Amino acid sequence: MADIELLPHNVPSQSELPELVEELTTLNLGPTHPATHGIFQNILKMDGEKIVSGEQTIGYIHRAFEKIAERRPFYQITTLTDRMNYCSSPINNLGWHMTMEKFLGVEVPKRAQYIRVLMMELARITDHIICNSILGVDTGAFTGFLYVMQKREEVYEIYEEVCGARLTTNMGRLGGMERDLSSTAIRKIKEFIKSFPPVLRELEKLLNRNRIFMDRTINVGPISAERALSYGFTGPNLRAAGIDYDVRVMNPYSSYEDFEFDVPIGQNGDTYDRYMVRNEEMWQSLRIVEQAINNLPEGPYYADAPEYYLPPKDEVYRNMEALIYHFKIVMGEIDAPAGEVYHAVEGGNGELGFYLISDGGRAPYRLHFRRPSFIYYQAYPEMCKGSSLSDAILTMSSLNVIAGELDA
Amino acid sequence: MLTNQEVAEGLLEKFGDQVFDFEEPYGLLTLSTTREEIIPLMEFLKDHKHYQVIFLTDITGVQFPDNAGKEYMVVYHMHSFVHNFRIRIKVSLSAADIHIPTATGLFASANWMERETYDFFGILFDGHPNLKRILNIEEMDYFPMRKEYPMEDATREDKIDALFGR
Numbered sequence: 001m002a003d004i005e006l007l008p009h010n011v012p013s014q015s016e017l018p019e020l021v022e023e024l025t026t027l028n029l030g031p032t033h034p035a036t037h038g039i040f041q042n043i044l045k046m047d048g049e050k051i052v053s054g055e056q057t058i059g060y061i062h063r064a065f066e067k068i069a070e071r072r073p074f075y076q077i078t079t080l081t082d083r084m085n086y087c088s089s090p091i092n093n094l095g096w097h098m099t100m101e102k103f104l105g106v107e108v109p110k111r112a113q114y115i116r117v118l119m120m121e122l123a124r125i126t127d128h129i130i131c132n133s134i135l136g137v138d139t140g141a142f143t144g145f146l147y148v149m150q151k152r153e154e155v156y157e158i159y160e161e162v163c164g165a166r167l168t169t170n171m172g173r174l175g176g177m178e179r180d181l182s183s184t185a186i187r188k189i190k191e192f193i194k195s196f197p198p199v200l201r202e203l204e205k206l207l208n209r210n211r212i213f214m215d216r217t218i219n220v221g222p223i224s225a226e227r228a229l230s231y232g233f234t235g236p237n238l239r240a241a242g243i244d245y246d247v248r249v250m251n252p253y254s255s256y257e258d259f260e261f262d263v264p265i266g267q268n269g270d271t272y273d274r275y276m277v278r279n280e281e282m283w284q285s286l287r288i289v290e291q292a293i294n295n296l297p298e299g300p301y302y303a304d305a306p307e308y309y310l311p312p313k314d315e316v317y318r319n320m321e322a323l324i325y326h327f328k329i330v331m332g333e334i335d336a337p338a339g340e341v342y343h344a345v346e347g348g349n350g351e352l353g354f355y356l357i358s359d360g361g362r363a364p365y366r367l368h369f370r371r372p373s374f375i376y377y378q379a380y381p382e383m384c385k386g387s388s389l390s391d392a393i394l395t396m397s398s399l400n401v402i403a404g405e406l407d408a
Numbered sequence: 409m410l411t412n413q414e415v416a417e418g419l420l421e422k423f424g425d426q427v428f429d430f431e432e433p434y435g436l437l438t439l440s441t442t443r444e445e446i447i448p449l450m451e452f453l454k455d456h457k458h459y460q461v462i463f464l465t466d467i468t469g470v471q472f473p474d475n476a477g478k479e480y481m482v483v484y485h486m487h488s489f490v491h492n493f494r495i496r497i498k499v500s501l502s503a504a505d506i507h508i509p510t511a512t513g514l515f516a517s518a519n520w521m522e523r524e525t526y527d528f529f530g531i532l533f534d535g536h537p538n539l540k541r542i543l544n545i546e547e548m549d550y551f552p553m554r555k556e557y558p559m560e561d562a563t564r565e566d567k568i569d570a571l572f573g574r
Contacts, residue, residue, distance in 0.1 A: 058542065058543065059541075059542060059543035059544060059545075062543040062544065064552065066528070066553065067552060067553055067559060068559065070559070071559045102434060103434075227516070229462060229463060230515055230516040230517065231516045231517050232463070232464060232465070232515070232516075232517030232521075243489070245489050250489070250492050251492065339433055340433055340438075341433065341434050342434075342436060342466075342485060342494070342496065344465075351465065353465065353466060353485070355466065355468060355483070355485070357470060365470075366468075366470045366471075368466070368468040370465060370466045370485075374520065374524075375517050375520065375521065376517075377520075378516070378517065378519055378520045379516070407543060408543075
């Protein structure tokens with residue numbers, strides 16, 4: 001074969017070639033994007049379909065709760081806490097009451113403790129049910145979400161029966177609950193225990209072994225146990241990585257030691273494991289709810305601590321002492337000692353901690369909320385690095401970042 | 409099980425008079441150290457074969473404006489899952505020299521916790537990879553959790569402190 005001579009004019013010289021510029025695309029995921037389920041921004045650097053790096057901007061709904069708390073009497077802080085993780089506000093409320101009770105040394109009667117466990121576990125179910133069904137929505141399965149939402153509605157009706165509110169519950173009081181479980185509440189809880197399993201089982205049928213769902217979630221956004229610990233993961237996200245840390249078991253509060261339940265763990269720390277851990281936790285929560293309602297002890301639903309717990313209203317009208325306590329409590333004149341306390345509860349997303357420093361005044365000197373979402377969300381760029389945008393959205397969804405808790 | 413006594417003795421042996429003010433409020437071992445020793449102390453607790461205090465629960469700041477020379481305090485909470493043991497470490501800083509080394513080299517989670525502390529109190533974490541505001545807007549020129557910024561407008565007369573909070 002004869003050599004083909006390349007004519008000089010056919011070959012572009014190096015200088016004539018257009019310079020190949022490697023450019024990354026910047027993509028703004030958020031602040032208001034339907035896939036973020038809350039207001040926070042992710043500035044992603046994309047190389048085609050792949051995410052190279054990410055930077056987060058948060059604080060869009062920062063409401064300065066820690067600053068506000070420094071001016072509020074202890075009783076008025078509860079309303080701040082339910083605006084943190086608004087998918088499971090009773091856990092936040094009761095966690096704060098328990099912090100104050102630990103700080104003041106108030107012993108809560110068994111019945112109140114059981115009612116609290118009941119409400120906290122129902123709240124955990126609503127929290128996880130949102131996260132899991134929204135994960136379904138993000139993979140394209142909308143139906144399951146609407147179906148389980150009915151059940152969340154039923155839990156909200158139980159909240160309504162117990163505390164009068166649905167979303168921002170302000171549930172419980174320092175020393176117990178504000179009212180006893182009504183017969184309607186008990187009936188509704190028992191109905192829920194009966195009617196929830198078939199619904200959850202159908203959600204499981206829709207997703208757990210669904211080929212599309214599994215392909216979309218297995219090995220998506222994985223994190224190793226070591227990295228998860230370094231990043232301060234707690235709750236279901238840490239357990240999905242294989243570490244069985246649960247505050248309810250390790251530091252039982254509110255009589256959790258009386259209940260029998262398992263702590264599910266995952267292996268790979270990926271989106272599917274997080275989904276499965278939450279799924280199993282709902283079953284365990286239901287088990288706890290069932291045990292609590294069946295073994296509900298008799299007795300008072302509030303502690304014998306008149307200086308902290310509002311007296312019954314008719315007592316206030318007839319009884320001098322009750323009137324004095326009522327006045328002092330409503331005006332926030334509480335005799336709090338100086339000191340500091342840290343108390344943690346197992347919130348929907350992990351260890352929800354309250355670090356309180358008091359100088360003996362009527363409001364905290366400093367109150368810090370350890371918000372699980374805030375701490376683990378910083379791992380997100382590392383978790384979605386190298387994955388595609390659609391996978392990154394699933395990763396975020398399965399982390400269950402709640403904007404209110406993120407920003408506080 | 410790990411007792412407070414055991415860890416306190418271990419720390420005193422290793423760090424001598426650099427760890428002080430031991431307390432046990434509500435059973436939680438609390439101690440103070442200096443900013444020179446905070447990172448070695450955390451590293452010691454983390455890498456210790458027996459203690460295994462591998463989890464950084466929380467970092468936060470507190471301000472004590474009247475405490476001359478120790479106006480600011482950084483509080484660390486750590487947790488050992490193996491022993492279910494918690495420890496609280498405090499470091500006092502003066503307003504004139506408000507620097508403390510970062511813990512991001514030990515714990516990835518320290519990144520945002522320190523940014524939050526900086527954002528609210530202006531405490532500077534030396535060596536932090538990205539020390540900028542996190543919850544507040546970047547244009548803000550003050551540190552809102554400091555006590556000199558009151559919640560309410562100080563000129564208001566309709567709200568009396570005796571009735572409405574502090």
